[in-house]
Structure formats: structure tokens, C-alpha cells
Amino acid sequence: MTKLTALSLSVGVFGMLSTLMTATIWPLPVWVLFLAWASFFFVGSGLTGLAKSVACNWTGIAIATATLLSVQSTGSALWLSIAVGVGSLAMVQASRLPWISATPAIVFGFAMTVGTIAATGNGITTVGSGHPALVAAITALVGAGFGVASEWGATLISKAFGSRAAPVTQPA
Numbered sequence: 001m002t003k004l005t006a007l008s009l010s011v012g013v014f015g016m017l018s019t020l021m022t023a024t025i026w027p028l029p030v031w032v033l034f035l036a037w038a039s040f041f042f043v044g045s046g047l048t049g050l051a052k053s054v055a056c057n058w059t060g061i062a063i064a065t066a067t068l069l070s071v072q073s074t075g076s077a078l079w080l081s082i083a084v085g086v087g088s089l090a091m092v093q094a095s096r097l098p099w100i101s102a103t104p105a106i107v108f109g110f111a112m113t114v115g116t117i118a119a120t121g122n123g124i125t126t127v128g129s130g131h132p133a134l135v136a137a138i139t140a141l142v143g144a145g146f147g148v149a150s151e152w153g154a155t156l157i158s159k160a161f162g163s164r165a166a167p168v169t170q171p172a
Contacts, residue, residue, distance in 0.1 A: 064113035
């Protein structure tokens with residue numbers, strides 16, 4: 001069995017479990033979980049990838065929160081546009097730090113926050129456990145955890161069924 005096949009099987013099983021969990025037990029936005037999961041693999045996976053992915057996502061969540069709080073009392077499209085421009089600049093500048101150097105993973109965090117607001121209808125000034133930044137931050141951590149679990153699952157599947165390197169071929 002190739003490593004890619006083992007990872008495919010593991011991701012499929014954990015994808016099913018994460019969807020079932022968010023639909024029945026813990027109502028986290030499953031698409032945020034999948035973004036965080038993708039972010040985990042994007043930054044390199046492993047426990048280092050877990051830490052970096054979560055740090056990048058949380059940085060984007062913090063920047064989105066500050067951006068949205070700065071304009072929450074205005075309905076002006078111009079001010080919102082300016083704030084998002086400044087937030088975008090901040091995301092790229094933040095990626096100068098080595099431990100949060102994956103700009104796309106920071107942008108994922110920003111998008112997680114804005115999308116959670118749109119999906120839940122809870123604004124950035126919501127108080128309590130429904131605060132979109134809190135929901136996005138928890139879900140980012142859980143999603144990265146699913147990344148680790150699926151990676152470990154692939155390792156177990158490879159060991160159980162034998163592993164061989166996938167042949168390198170060019171697509172037809």
C-alpha cells in the first residue's frame with residue numbers, strides 16, 4: 001500500500017468522524033475544521049506543524065477580530081475596505097516571525113473568523129461562548145488535532161498493510 005493510499009484511507013475515516021462529531025455532539029463549523037486540517041498539512045504536519053498551524057490560524061483570527069472591531073460601529077464600505085486592507089497588510093507583516101511564517105495559514109484564520117460570523121449570525125461583539133473568534137479558535141485547534149490524528153492513522157495503516165513509496169509518474 002502506498003503512503004498516499006494509507007493517508008487517503010485515514011483522512012476519509014477521520015473526515016467522516018469529524019463531520020459526525022460536528023453534526024451531532026459538538027456543533028463546531030465543520031468547514032472551519034477542514035480549513036484548519038488543511039492548514040496543518042500545508043505548514044508541514046507533525047507536532048511542529050500542529051503548533052505552527054494553530055499559531056498562524058490564531059494570528060489570523062486575532063487580526064480579523066481587531067479589524068472587525070475597528071469598524072463595528074460604522075456601516076461604511078469605505079472604512080471596512082480600509083480596515084481590511086490594513087488587516088491584510090498586518091497578516092503579511094506578521095508572517096515575518098518564523099513561528100508564524102506561513103501567510104496563507106494566517107489568512108485561513110482571518111477567513112475562519114469572517115465565515116463563522118456569516119454562518120452563525122453572531123457579530124464580533126457577541127459575548128460568551130458564541131463569540132465567532134472563540135468558535136474559530138477552538139475549531140482551528142480541533143482541526144489541527146484531526147490533522148495529527150489522520151497523519152498518525154496513515155502511519156498505522158502503512159505499518160499494518162505494508163508501505164511502499166508511490167511511483168513518481170507524470171499525469172497523462
